[in-house]
Amino acid sequence: MRLVLLVLLLGACAAPGEGLPESTTQTLVTRSPSASSAPTGSSAAIAWRRIPDIPTARSEVAATAFRGEVYVIGGFGGGRVVEIFDGQRWRRGPDLPLEVDHAMAASVSDTADAGAGVYVFGGNAPAPIARGFRLAPDATAWREIAAMPGPRSQAAAVARGTQVYVVGGYDGQRLVAPTYAYEANADRWRQVAPIPTPRDHLAAAMITGRICAVGGRRLSLTTNLASLECYDPGADRWETLPDAPTARGGVGAAAVGDRIVFVGGERPDGTYKEVELYDPATRAWSRLPDLPTPRHGIGVVAVGRTVYVMSGGPTPGGSQTPISEALDLPAQ
Secondary structure, three states: OOOOEOEEOOOOOOOOOOOOOOOOEOOOOOOOOOOOOOOOHHHOOOOEEEEOOOOOOEEOOEEEEEOOEEEEEOOEOOOOOEEEEOOOOEEEOOOOOOOOEOOEEEEEOOOOOOOOEEEEEOOEOOOEOOOEEEEOOOOOOOEEEOOOOOOOEOOEEEEEOOEEEEEOOEOOOOEOOOEEEEEOOOOEEEEEOOOOOOOEOOEEEEEOOEEEEEOOEOOOOOOEOOOEEEEEOOOOEEEEEOOOOOOOEOOEEEEEOOEEEEEOOEEOOEEOOOEEEEEOOOOEEEEEOOOOOOOEOOEEEEEOOEEEEEOOEOOOOOOEEOOEEEEEOOOO
16 A cells, blocks of 8 residues: 555544543453454464553544554544654644544655645544644644535544545534545545445445445444445446445454454443454455454544554543554465
């Protein structure tokens, strides 16, 4: 990949209409409701490792990678905070212009002409907004960009070349079906084919040149989904693929090669430890080692073959932990 790396984001906290959760840092690990089989033998040779804690414990963050570094942006517990992990240590990035949670982030690589950099779209401030911001390479401040056609939070954003696609989400009144496409070099938006299964608190990643949305829910922790649907920009259409083994919202996902790693989530009685992998070559899901610290509202990003899971909530609803973990996958 050209480090046009994704993120996901998104995760779940309070259902729309509820008050903002109290920002309290907790480091407990909760019981994970199991909905898929145990890790397969092929995953036994790999294991999660603990990496340095994020300086600001948060949940409902946006996350992406740029130039091989992980950006964790906003969220409950630090709505303007931007922190950057270089693989060894954390540093503070330029603060966002406003406090936001449940935002969406993506990055456009340096190979782009005028549009390279890190992007943040929408989110709750405190209601869903349409505003977006760009942090250009080596810039010390965010610049506002063209607003989305409508307000949106709790969605997912994925970059493909200089195009960024925003899928799913919530507009403050209902689930959002239209897919928005942003042209970074021109700073303009257009609307493309709607997602077949509208949902919020989903995750997305790009594999085989397609934008794939996975998991999410219908505005409630009790309506988690396992749907996997992929958008083909060339054909302007969506395809339904095999459901994930575990239905869940408040999730994250990242692409490693042409495989999707699907992580985290919440339901009323716990958070999810399950980590699942989708391989388009076989059109099948498999189980990876469980996440040591189950949580939701996480930042999930891949850099090369390493999947990072940053911060998040260890219990359903309003909680934050600074714990961050990484999984190094073998080559395909």
